[in-house]
Amino acid sequence: MDSEDRRLIAQYREGDVESLSTLVEKYRRPLFGFILNMTEGKGDADDIFQETWFRAIRGLASYRQKNFMGWLVRIARNLVIDRHRRQRPGVSLDARHEEDGSPLIELADRAPGPLGRAATRDDISAVALAVESLPGEQKEVFLMRVQAGMSFREIAVTQKVSINTALARMQYALTKLRPLLRAEFENQRETP
Amino acid sequence: MRCKTIERWTLLDRTGELSPRRHGRLQTHLKACDHCRAWRDSTEAITAAAHGALATGTPSEVTMVNIRREARLRAREAARKRPLTLWLRPISGLAAAALCLIAMGGWWMRPTPDPFDGQAQLSTILMMLTEEAMGSEGGGTTLPATADEPLSLDALASELLALQGMDASYTEAELREPGGVPQATDPLTRSRPALPARIYG
Numbered sequence: 001m002d003s004e005d006r007r008l009i010a011q012y013r014e015g016d017v018e019s020l021s022t023l024v025e026k027y028r029r030p031l032f033g034f035i036l037n038m039t040e041g042k043g044d045a046d047d048i049f050q051e052t053w054f055r056a057i058r059g060l061a062s063y064r065q066k067n068f069m070g071w072l073v074r075i076a077r078n079l080v081i082d083r084h085r086r087q088r089p090g091v092s093l094d095a096r097h098e099e100d101g102s103p104l105i106e107l108a109d110r111a112p113g114p115l116g117r118a119a120t121r122d123d124i125s126a127v128a129l130a131v132e133s134l135p136g137e138q139k140e141v142f143l144m145r146v147q148a149g150m151s152f153r154e155i156a157v158t159q160k161v162s163i164n165t166a167l168a169r170m171q172y173a174l175t176k177l178r179p180l181l182r183a184e185f186e187n188q189r190e191t192p
Numbered sequence: 193m194r195c196k197t198i199e200r201w202t203l204l205d206r207t208g209e210l211s212p213r214r215h216g217r218l219q220t221h222l223k224a225c226d227h228c229r230a231w232r233d234s235t236e237a238i239t240a241a242a243h244g245a246l247a248t249g250t251p252s253e254v255t256m257v258n259i260r261r262e263a264r265l266r267a268r269e270a271a272r273k274r275p276l277t278l279w280l281r282p283i284s285g286l287a288a289a290a291l292c293l294i295a296m297g298g299w300w301m302r303p304t305p306d307p308f309d310g311q312a313q314l315s316t317i318l319m320m321l322t323e324e325a326m327g328s329e330g331g332g333t334t335l336p337a338t339a340d341e342p343l344s345l346d347a348l349a350s351e352l353l354a355l356q357g358m359d360a361s362y363t364e365a366e367l368r369e370p371g372g373v374p375q376a377t378d379p380l381t382r383s384r385p386a387l388p389a390r391i392y393g
Binding site: 012013015016017020021024028029032033036037042045046049050053054057058060061125126127128131142143145146147151152153164167168170171174177178181 | 196199200203204207208209234235237238239241242243244245246248249250251252254255256258259260262263264266267270271
């Protein structure tokens, strides 16, 4: 946790509400982006974002973690999983397995499918579509790394797996994204 | 070195989680391996493309207002509890210190065990004295009870007095009277000369 976060949390504990508003503002975009990419649409993302902060505010009194963003992402992830379980009860988490042998948990309900969603969302790019097509755990690792800026150690702790499993999931995600995004990154390589 | 390992090291290097020693080995490998260099470049390109293209958005204003309201509410609750907490801290500390003192005092003032283990020790002393008397007088005495079969305390006391040459019928006043009946000798320290041993039987 950077010193600014530590200072803001300490000030909020002392009763300064404005310092919490600063924290919310600081992490608004990356946290909401992570939640938005893990859920079905803005309504769900709004609910989970709000509940994440409610829980964070309640837990701030006893907060001892090192990475504040990592902590927020962990709360948000648990809420996403809870919501997913409520929406689809009886889905066995062991039914399918990923290539690295870990159980596949489909965090976002991709019922309409990426292409179907793309038809309803004009702003979605090829990259976002490709990311959305990743299996749940790989997508989660990719988003935690790219969008939330978490380290692999933090990702491993969040997913309750070893750091090697987290790295393997990222490798699989990149391997799947590479052909899908070949045109995108070829363009990027050409532009200096 | 396997390129699969180098790919993982490349990922860890980006997050600053790779040790300096491995960082050096990674750089050496990347200079020599076209495949790993291409993998690193494509990974960086994908990450950069995703970073800009992933849905970001912002939460609704209602959500932000709700969060601020919750923050104010919790801060107010915490402020109400704070004075109590501030009072409780020294009180709980003092209570813990008092408990420690009471425990230490209890240990210090605990009853010490009686070094004289009553009948058993008295019986042993009596046996020693009897054996001594038998040795000096050439026998003829009745052995008192052994330590395994202790006599009653009164019986032992009278035997002890008899061995010291005194009659059990003497009263305590007579025993204390200076110049009267001779004082009993301490059988352990023998601070006074013992009277001639009385022969039993």
